[in-house]
Amino acid sequence: MRILHVIGNLDPVYGGPPKIAACLASAQAGLGHDVRILSHSSPGRDEHVQSLLDAVPGIGKVGIDQVACRSGWRWLFQARLKQVMRDAVHQADVVHIHNVWEFMLVAAANECRRTGKPYIILLNGMLDPWSLSQKKLKKKLAIALLYRRMYSGAAALHLGNKDEQELIRPLGLTTPGRIIPNGVFEDELKSLPPAGTFYQMHPELQGKPFILFMSRLHYKKGLDYLADAFGHFARLDLNAHLVVAGPEEGAGPAFREQIKSLGLSDRVHLIGSVSGQEKRGALVDASCFCLPSHQEGFSVAITEAIGHGLPAVITEGCHFPEVAEAGAGYVLPMDAEKIGHALHKVMSDPQLRDSMGLKGRDLALSRYTWPKIAEQTLDAYRTALEKDSARTPG
Numbered sequence: 056m057r058i059l060h061v062i063g064n065l066d067p068v069y070g071g072p073p074k075i076a077a078c079l080a081s082a083q084a085g086l087g088h089d090v091r092i093l094s095h096s097s098p099g100r101d102e103h104v105q106s107l108l109d110a111v112p113g114i115g116k117v118g119i120d121q122v123a124c125r126s127g128w129r130w131l132f133q134a135r136l137k138q139v140m141r142d143a144v145h146q147a148d149v150v151h152i153h154n155v156w157e158f159m160l161v162a163a164a165n166e167c168r169r170t171g172k173p174y175i176i177l178l179n180g181m182l183d184p185w186s187l188s189q190k191k192l193k194k195k196l197a198i199a200l201l202y203r204r205m206y207s208g209a210a211a212l213h214l215g216n217k218d219e220q221e222l223i224r225p226l227g228l229t230t231p232g233r234i235i236p237n238g239v240f241e242d243e244l245k246s247l248p249p250a251g252t253f254y255q256m257h258p259e260l261q262g263k264p265f266i267l268f269m270s271r272l273h274y275k276k277g278l279d280y281l282a283d284a285f286g287h288f289a290r291l292d293l294n295a296h297l298v299v300a301g302p303e304e305g306a307g308p309a310f311r312e313q314i315k316s317l318g319l320s321d322r323v324h325l326i327g328s329v330s331g332q333e334k335r336g337a338l339v340d341a342s343c344f345c346l347p348s349h350q351e352g353f354s355v356a357i358t359e360a361i362g363h364g365l366p367a368v369i370t371e372g373c374h375f376p377e378v379a380e381a382g383a384g385y386v387l388p389m390d391a392e393k394i395g396h397a398l399h400k401v402m403s404d405p406q407l408r409d410s411m412g413l414k415g416r417d418l419a420l421s422r423y424t425w426p427k428i429a430e431q432t433l434d435a436y437r438t439a440l441e442k443d444s445a446r447t448p449g
Contacts, residue, residue: 059147082429180352210439215353253336277347287395361415383415
């Protein structure tokens with residue numbers, strides 16, 4: 056099967072979607088399919104994009120085309136860009152669109168409808184009520200004037216979790232949904248760096264157990280709750296530290312001030328983006344993972360954390376109830392005190408940590424590996440192609 060993935064950008068600064076696109080494409084190529092990714096280029100960020108790609112096993116089998124475009128709207132009107140999209144869609148049997156708001160994605164959907172090629176849209180949680188409440192009027196107008204046609208014309212909406220189907224119901228979309236989560240590569244979990252690798256890179260943490268937050272420093276990730284939760288935790292545990300790893304995206308300064316006001320600056324370490332051995336070392340050396348998000352589609356960070364055997368303390372907005380159901384961690388409401396107490400339970404009980412870690416790893420390997428996820432997407436593509444064939448006169 057010839058598969059085209061279209062995403063606005065592969066720069067890791069945009070969080071999970073670039074990695075999801077790259078990993079899914081690689082897993083599909085690993086199953087013997089002809090897979091390409093089309094995205095914008097990232098001037099001045101090529102090194103970061105390459106770092107993301109280098110971390111994806113088998114990415115060399117995927118064709119990657121990055122197109123320079125100064126203004127996103129040009130995809131709808133500029134002949135050169137429209138031809139790029141025509142050529143890319145023409146060479147594909149099916150198109151997988153990642154995210155919901157960019158003009159490049161509209162151009163891909165337009166070309167698919169023009170040529171009768173089926174396409175699927177991965178929403179990444181961007182159409183649920185919490186997400187739509189951010190810049191509410193702008194998004195409401197955008198859907199009405201431009202994007203509804205893109206959503207309605209899809210063969211399926213790729214949903215990350217069970218809740219998302221119900222959460223998008225107020226939009227009145229009749230497009231069928233397919234619940235397909237994200238994953239991890241099993242090979243990555245078999246070749247871990249030695250314990251202590253991260254501590255060697257960060258000697259200021261030597262001898263100190265730490266809780267790991269690994270995600271963008273964005274408001275939706277609940278950093279304000281994380282600060283207060285760590286404040287509650289720190290009164291119960293005088294030794295453990297908090298490591299905050301991820302690119303700055305607006306919430307960092309307020310978080311630093313909050314930590315300072317709590318008198319915890321010496322126990323909280325903001326280390327910026329991590330990748331490669333440093334990232335994997337952090338996942339090996341951490342004692343617990345915490346992500347108190349307001350909203351997630353299907354978090355790659357949580358899946359990686361449990362895959363590395365870390366107990367997870369997360370919030371209901373992460374839409375990952377399987378963590379609690381499997382005994383791999385706690386899923387809590389947005390309540391800083393409850394999050395802090397859950398962190399204390401995990402950090403103060405080595406046997407509980409070990410049990411949760413094993414259950415999380417088993418959960419990831421049994422349900423959330425990329426080849427298994429890729430098979431689910433291929434089934435969705437086949438269904439779309441069969442429907443398209445049935446509509447086409449013989």
